[in-house]
Structures are given as C-alpha cells and as structure tokens.
Amino acid sequence: MSLLVMSTDPPSTFERLSPSWIRRPMSRRSTSPQKESRPTTSNGLLAPEPASTFSNSDGTRSPRSSSSSRRGSIIEFVTRFRSSSNASVASNKSQDPTDFSEIENWFYGFRRYNQLVSTTTSPNKADQPQDLSKPFKKLTKKCGGQFLHGLPEAVFDFSLLWCPAGHLTRKDNNEPSWSWTAYEGPVNFPFDPTTCPDVYKLPRSEGEWFQSEILHFHVGPESAQYTVRREKENSLRIKYPPYFHAPRGSDHTNESNTLRFTAATISADAFTAEPNTYEGNETPSSQLINSDGKTCGAIMDYESELSKPSSTGPFEFVLLSRNLWREPNPDNSKPGSNTMHPTGTPIWNGQRFIWDERVVDHDECFEMGPWKMLNVMLIKWVGEYAERVAVARIHEDEWKKHSPIKQDIVLR
Secondary structure: OEEOOOOOOOHHHHHHHOOOOOOEEHHHOOOOOOOOOOOOOOOOOOOOOOOOOOOOOOOOOOOOOOOOOOOOOHHHHEOOOOOHHHOOEEOOOOOOOOOOOOOOOHHHHHHHHHHHHHHHOOOOOOOOOOOOHHHHHHHHHHHOOOEEOOEEHHHHHHHOOOEEOOOOEEOOOOOOOOOHHHEEOOEEOOOOHHHOHHHHOOOHHHOOOEEEOOOOOEEOOHHHOEEOOOOOOHHHOEEOOOOOOOOOOOOOOOOOOOEEEEEEEEEOOOOEEEEEEEOOEEEEEEEEEOOOOOEEEEEOOOHHHHOOOOOOOOEEEEEEEEEOOOOOOOOOOEEOOOOOOOOOEOOEOOOOEOOOOOEOOOOOOOOOOOOOEEEEEEEEEEOOEEEEEEEEEEEHHHHHHOOOEEEEEEEO
8 A cells, every 4th residue: 555645835736736646655654643645746856865775765764675565576576587597698799888999880879878878877986987078979970960968869769768777866057857967876778779689689670679759859949949860870770750850950059958849748647656676675666557556657766756745847748759579589698788688677776687577567457569668758847847757668558548638848
C-alpha cells in the first residue's frame, strides 16, 4: 500500500497545481493526526545524495524492504532471460573512452559519447571529472555537427533520453533542465540503441531500430529560432516523422537554454509512481501505475525524488520517441563495457547495467510488441515555460486511452 502525503499549502492551490500521480510507501506514514491527505510531486530540483548509499532523501532511512510498498522489490518484477552459460564477458577492442581511432560516424560516436558522459560524471571518482570539451571537439571533427548544452545535435533524439544513475542536484547555473549539464551527479543512457547488442546486431534488412516522434527541435528565442540539425545517416537507423528534412546552415548558437518543439501530450494526473529496489537498494527507476492499479510503464528516477513537493505545475507526459524491442538473443555474450545493456528497460546497479535481468515495465494485460513502449518526458509547467522532471516509458495502449493532444512545448 501507499499513502498520499499531505501538503501544507492551501487546498485550492495544491489541487490546481499538483497531479495525483505520486504515491509514497506506507513506511513513511506519519503517526500524527492529518486533516486531509493530498498528493505531492517533484519540483525537478533534485537534492544531492551519494549514489553508493541509495538512501532515501532525508538521509536517515534505510533502503526500502519488499514490504515498504504494494509492489515491493524490483526483484519481483524482473525476468531472467539469458542462461549464465551464455553470459561470458566479451572483451572490447577499446575500453578507453578517449580513444577515437575507430570512430567514423555517429553510430560509434554516440556510443563513445555515452561512455564518456556516464563514466566522467560519477561523484564516486576520487578526482574531478575531466573536461569534456576536448573529446567533444574530437567527436565533432570525426562525426560532424555541434553540441548544444552538452548534447550532440546530430543525434539529439538519443541524447535527450539521459537518466539519473544516482541522486542528482541542480547546479546553480544557466544550464537548461533538459540537459544533464544542469546537474551534479552520475547519469546514463538506458535507451541508447547503439549500446544494446540485442538491437544493433540485427541485420540492416530488419529496418530501423529507433523512431523519433518529433518533426523539428528548435533552440533560441521564438523570433530567432535555430533548427537542430539531426543526422539522417543510414548507420543510425532512425525513422523520422513524415516531411522531416535535415536542416541546413551553420549559424547555430548554444547560448540559449530554450528548447522548442511540438509534441503529443497527456496529463500526468491519472498515474502514480511506486519505487523499485534491487538487492535491497532503491534504484533510479520507478513503476508507473495507471488508475486501474496496473503497471503500464517505468519512470527513470528515484520515487523518493519524484515525490518531493512542488509549488508549480501542472505535470504532463510528452511523447519523444520509441525504441525497437526484440527478444534477447542468448548468443549475445555479456559485454565488458558498463554502458552496454539488454533490450527493454534495463536495471542500473550503481556501477553498470545488469545483463541478465530487466525491469518488467508493463503487466500482462498489455500486449508485447516491437514498438509498443513509448519514450516520454515528464515535464512540469512553470508559467509559460516547462521544465524536465524525468524520462519515462509508457505502453502505447495506455497512452492512447488518455486522448493525446498536440502542444507547443517550450522547455528551459
């Protein structure tokens, strides 16, 4: 079971600003009398917490046990799909993320970018993370394109799907909420198709393994927008919406933190989130529960972070893209790189993705299918602008039930 947390704000304000999609576990129930229980949601400004401890946000509670929520530990919601005999560690040609000798296009380039970001932003490193500007320049020279607030514009759809790999805290700077550069702490890319052997090893005859749902992204003020130049490279195997044409021109700017695009959206009011744990530790993923109490997706952040109060809103899910899903190939041996992951929604254990287990991100009442899981962004509106809260996955059938509408999104 879980409990809606009471707000100290006036009822009329919180009813207007906060959806009812977050639930806290029963273990947090207060023993003091409560007048009325009201939902609270994330404010998007995540508090610092050492990733190695996986403790709750107040720093005093131990990791959740399986009885702390209705759905319990993530162990109960993972599927073992590879035999241990097929999970031998395979050596990579180059384990050095700064070695660009084999980089020739953005298929390999984004894989290297993923490894650079995921391994150099960790707060557990004894020394400060290295300056990424030099390797980013090398990637630009090898693959083309530019970087917008640390995200490669050529593969912008991939890079928007960054997720926390530990607890994050918002930096005191002008970086936008939609980029990992706005936060201190480790991040990763759990839906990067270039690091999923079950997908990228499929023959070219199988077609695309990633679909973007956004026609165009723009940065800058409305009066002088720059169109993000995404790559239409065959090696990336990305399917874009009809009428998409890669923009031309070189007068780009990364000074503006405003990202503009048009996308399908649904309200987050009808959903709740419940925590996942792995080996007794809270993980940076939560179950997404619909109004019928069914798991219909996963939110890639700690439930303890998502359930923090917010004085702004409303909250919405925004459709970004979708990944191809394939049954795991038992012949694929366990990779040596910590950023390689299995198909579906992988589990991050604090150091790497688990190879032989995955999050079950929807109940059996939802049909399996190669394109059924949608990549969405949870946003909250702050006046006329929105801020990124988290990246999530939601089943297409559940998404359609909520009558999505097209909206102009302005993210900061």
